Amino acid sequence: MKERFRRFKDISVSERILNTVFLLTIGLGYLAGLANLYYTHQGLDGKAGLSIEDVVISYHGSNSQTRLGTAVKGIMKPNLRYASDQEVILEWISSGADEPGYIEKVAPILNRDCIICHTPSINPSLPDLTHYAGVAEVAHGGGATIPTLVRVSHIHLFGIAFILFFIGKIFLLCEINVYVKRIAVVIPFAAMLLDVVSWFITKSTPSFAYVVVISGALMGISMGMQIVLSVYQMWFFSRKNAGVNP
16 A cells, blocks of 8 residues: 655644744744844954955954954944943954953943843854953954854754754645655755854865855755745645645
């Protein structure tokens, strides 16, 4: 007897509603994540907008600019209570970004205006500005450290893997070619792994920043296509003469 596989036509309206609100919520969450990624990395090269150079500075570093210096002159400038605080931080960076100067001049500013967001428990993807070691990391031109990349990557892998798994489980209910389906569920996982690995490679090889962008885009596009196709087939797909594929 030939095994029969479940499809969207086999599930109840209640299950379709649950699947749909989950997929749409994940889609909105991903868009919010892209916005957060943009505001976290844009402007590091001293220019408005997100560029490849911003990605290079984030992971590899820059000989001419520091992430903290660029941030207080750009994206973080409106968060400083007093305009003079910018000069205090920039002067500290240019003088060597030593710990005594941090404790005396910079820590009070960052603790007052910045750590509400730059705390690992609140936003692990942002630089940790709660102590000198974290601030020194972005006050010099070396880019993200290996411990930081390890911390962010393990959170990234665990969290997104669960999301991709549940999206894929729903996507498997689509009525499309079985081989296309099998490839489609693997692509976002492969792109996610390539994305994370490319962070570490970019640390030493700045040209690999292009792979960071391409792999991240591939994961987002493939995940988005699964969401759109799943929602479409749940509610609008005509099942006349539709074949059943495992």
